[in-house]
Amino acid sequence: MNNRLKVLRAERNWSQQDLAERLGVSRQSVNAIETGRYDPSLPLAFTIADLFGLPIEAIFSRDQTES
């Protein structure tokens, strides 16, 4: 799965730690999601979407290689 988390974070001038604190998760989690090493659960994806005020599909998109 692809995501625009890094771009959205950069637009707000937030560090990974800032975003992690706003989401109530660890900095490692933010890093893992941003780099595509971990796909968040649906509840966490909704929390991320709520934080940025965007629908989930505006942040996360299906990988081109996925069917």
Add this chain to the structure above:
Amino acid sequence: MTSAETPAGRGPRFWGALYVGSIAIIAVLRITDAIPTPVGLILFVGAMGLLIPFVRSSERRSAANGCMNPVIVRYNRRILAASMGYVFGLGIALALWNTYELSGALAFAIALLPTLPTFAMIWAMGRYLVEETDEYLRYRMVRAALMSLGMVLAIGIFWGFLETFELVPHIWAWWVLPVWAIGLGLAQLWMKVRGE
């Protein structure tokens, strides 16, 4: 001045390396019969004390990096307390076993001395998974635990059949927990190296 500005003492790598080195030296001395069992146990208990600065320095570093996780702190302290209990329990059990001719209920009771702290370790691991609210950290721990379990099953089955065909000596079943713990560490190292 905060501890983050001036990290007091040495880091976890130093204490971890000192602990592993001490255990290795004590094990070599014991295996080569350079020291008797009681001396080996006393030295082992002393070496366990190195885990206290190891855990504390890890916590200091986490606090300095702004990633202090209270669930991890609780987990580390529970495991540390259980490890201390295990070493003391094992030492007392072996001392009683070697000194008195115990059997029946008394033998059962001394078997519980090192066993109960290992149950506490398993409970601490379970509590960590229950208390950890960060799904990614929980996922990593579950993944490492399953990888380690796979290792224990593979080694156990392989060793069991080697034993069946009299190729290797018999070993006691309590090996599963230390091997599982080593596997847990190796799995976490493996994930770190792979950048997972």
